[in-house]
Amino acid sequence: LAVLGENVFLPQPVLSAGDYQPFTTPLPVPPLLENLSTDPGTASFSLTAQRGKSRLVKEFLTPTMGYNGNYLGPTIRVRNGQKVHLNVLNKLDQQTTLHWHGLHVPAEFDGGPRQPIAPGTSWQPKFTINQQAATLWYHPHAMGLTGEHVYMGLAGLFYIEDEVADSLAIPKTYGVDDFPLIIQDRRFFQDGTLAYVQSMMDVMHGLIGNILLVNGTEWPVLEVPGGLVRLRLLNGSNSTIYRIGFGDGRRFLQIATDGGFLEQPVGLTEVLLSPGERAEILVDFSGDTKGNGPGLVVDQLPGGRHEAMRFQVGPAPSTSFALPEKLVTLDWLQEKDAVQTRTFSMETFSQSGPLAINGKHMDMNRIDEKVKLGTTEIWEISNLSTGMMQMPHSMHLHDVQFQVLDRNGQPPEPQERGRKDTVLILPGEKVRIIARFEDYTGIYMYHCHLLEHEDRGMMGQFEVVE
């Protein structure tokens, strides 16, 4: 019923998709994390990485990991300009880290592999939010363990709000007309335990699952008001690319990319998200009959086509929103201001073995690129590896939000003309991005966000220097 296609990337035996009544479990919305500070200028949060058990599919209680809970974590919401203090406790039996994906923070608080948190210890990052409203997320990033930790459930959302977001007449009430949808695919053994990497195939293709979870639930249903609704989509999967749309093919508006609002909404019938990417969309449910609603259809690339969840339309909201024509004015980086162009080759196979960038595998003791503080650079990223296996890759940079200049020499699609921190690079593509490296010096990562690739060394370090 809900699985419309076949997934060929499955070892046997794995659990097949649920055989119970779909679209009856209400979509869980992660709670907003309580701000422990009484000073309005500061937000103070506490997160604990822990093991737990969750009912993800069927009747199984699957061993999982979560933040302050069993699977996934609470949503952190802060404002631009706010000071943020966090206490991150590692209650796992392994080292972990906590990275703020998309956040512009000092290198020492970035939470990449250079800031491990040993089991039983805690880490206290502090930073001031210094960027516009956006839907970011957090996840662990320990050397060689990122994929497994995320797969087990460690991830959460990190919202930044600001005056511009406040002033827009769009839905913004969390869990009422503004919902996060964390989309992940998972694969389970017959006993309901998660079947993480089992073979070299899983590493090369990345872990592709046959069961789609939204906010950690298979086939949920969400009751939405019969009006305009904002959905914040995160591709929180390890390695699967998704094409996401609605069962009835309805049009919606994309209003934001990874790093915040687009200049104006873009009308679409589907969004393409590689692992780590986000899109905010506005969907109009005012024409739907009460009690009914479309499904969210997720095409896995590679993999199957799933009706991942369903919407059930409730009464019309009391506030109606006018569709905005203009959202923000973005500050465009100019190609002529770039002081240099660096080239990166994402290599499925290289001289030095599989999954490399510029022929190299991640080495914590090597700085791959030195970037001067306050300068603008162009990074030209290509995926030109040939041979029997051509893989898409997804390039993510820490520290910055960049802009896509062109894709194979062509200007980016309107929905990619915004602030980005992760960009899909398909086989045969060459993508040029431009970024300004400002405010903070120190060592940051760039890597493929297909987490099985990243863990196998498809990552490098850049150092921002005075």
Ligand code: C2O
């Ligand atoms: Cu989303 Cu380096 O990570």
Ligand code: CU
């Ligand atoms: Cu990759």
